[in-house]
Amino acid sequence: MNIAEFLDPAKWLSPTKGPRYLQLRRRIEDGIATGFLAPLSPLPPERELATLTGLSRVTVRKATQAMVEDGQITQRQGSGSFIAPPSARVEQSLSRLTSFTEDMARRGFQSCSKWLERGVFLPAPEEVVALALGPNDSVSRIARLRMASDRPMAIERASLPVDLLPNPTEVTTSLYEVLERDGRRPVRAIQKLSAINLGQDDADLLGVETGAAGLRIERTSYLAGGRVVEFTRSIYRGDSYDFVAELRLGTS
Ligand code: 16G
DSSP states (O other), X not given: OOHHHXXXXXXXXXXXXXXXXXXXXXXXXXXXXXXXXXXXXXXXXXXXXXXXXTOOHHHHHHXXXXXXXTTSEEEETTTEEEEOOOOSSEEEESSSOOOHHHHHHHTTOOEEEEEEEEEEXXXXXXXXXXXXXXXXXXXXXXXXXXXXXXXXXXXXXXXXXXXXXXXXXXXXXXXXXXXXXXXXXXXXXXXXXXXXXXXXXXXXXXXXXXXXXXXXXXXXXXXXXXXXXXXXXXXXXXXXXXXXXXXXXXXX
């Protein structure tokens, strides 16, 4: 496939899939994730991207600028835009609701997971509260050691109401991909971060010394209608992740 075929809008642009600049961004990210757009390879200039995609230059610029700001694309004066090289530390935006698979792809890493638990269970009290479950409800659990290019990055334990994820074994690579397919991808989330020292079991899984610094993150994600779709507790290696928040001057 050449770049013109890859960017052919008939393959990815749809009036029902949200803003056009985001769709273009996702297409480019898919190219990075699959390796079609390799690290350091050049991206066609804005004018050519507009011609190939049938989008306006303003739309193209909006997509590429956001990717420049997120470090996925680098721009060099006079020589154009390039896919960014992979970096050892991963920056995750705290204002965007992305999946681990997407975060890693954006950095040029191939993500994979080692399964720790996957199935339908009776809920623990914490899950009943977080997911607002009824007395007879079950919970779908997905626990994984998440890796980027074979390097352990995080331990993630996700719990979902069983009616929203009836068959957890369908999740092979990306939970959000399965939820998106079923029209259940979360649109909003609350995340709580705290610093921890890793206990022996978690440290062993993450391949670091017991007591090393880590980040505990709890994410509660919601569907558009306000229902909780996911309650995920994660433990990230402290030496691999930078969480970045954009702050704006309050207007009220
Ligand atoms: C992220 C989320 C996690 C979500 C996962 C889905 C944080 C702290 N956590 O890791 O809540 O379940 O992505 O990733 O960002 P997946 O679609 O690759 O399975």
